[in-house]
Amino acid sequence: xxxxxxxxxxxxxxxxxxxxxxxxRVHWILQCLCxxxxxxxxxxxFYNKHLxxxxxxxxxxxxxxxxTLCVVGVQSLAALxxxxxxxxxxxxxAKLKRxxxxxxxxxxxxxxxxxxxxxCSVWFTGxxxxxxxxxxxxxxxxxxxxxxxxxxxxxxxKKRLVS
Numbered sequence: 001x002x003x004x005x006x007x008x009x010x011x012x013x014x015x016x017x018x019x020x021x022x023x024x025r026v027h028w029i030l031q032c033l034c035x036x037x038x039x040x041x042x043x044x045x046f047y048n049k050h051l052x053x054x055x056x057x058x059x060x061x062x063x064x065x066x067x068t069l070c071v072v073g074v075q076s077l078a079a080l081x082x083x084x085x086x087x088x089x090x091x092x093x094a095k096l097k098r099x100x101x102x103x104x105x106x107x108x109x110x111x112x113x114x115x116x117x118x119x120c121s122v123w124f125t126g127x128x129x130x131x132x133x134x135x136x137x138x139x140x141x142x143x144x145x146x147x148x149x150x151x152x153x154x155x156x157x158k159k160r161l162v163s
Contacts, residue, residue, distance in 0.1 A: 004030035061117035
């Protein structure tokens, strides 16, 4: 998900020389892969808990993760007017992109919170300790700060300049 968002960054995109339309298609493909992997992960965890007779969505990690996956689905559907602009009559493409970026940032933040809650779980803290745990917690935190900066500088700053 991180790389799919950073594709539009002028500073760190591996495909920065390609057209914006091509970047949009690669973004779409990576986000579909992300949603598919998250869904498969949820399904495998759900099945494993079912086999072992454990409760489903009993932790904050599980609840926030399920909510995040639902938001990813809604965000993906809401992106369709960006691909097919005729679906959003009366909306400018710039406004749609701004709303998509802002809601995508919220979706990314939810995913990061879910990941951090998983890192704080009893299982993870028992398996990983010391400096390794702090490194594991630092990675999504720094990634989130980079994404927040990139999205706000790209989409939110332009709105302030126009106003």
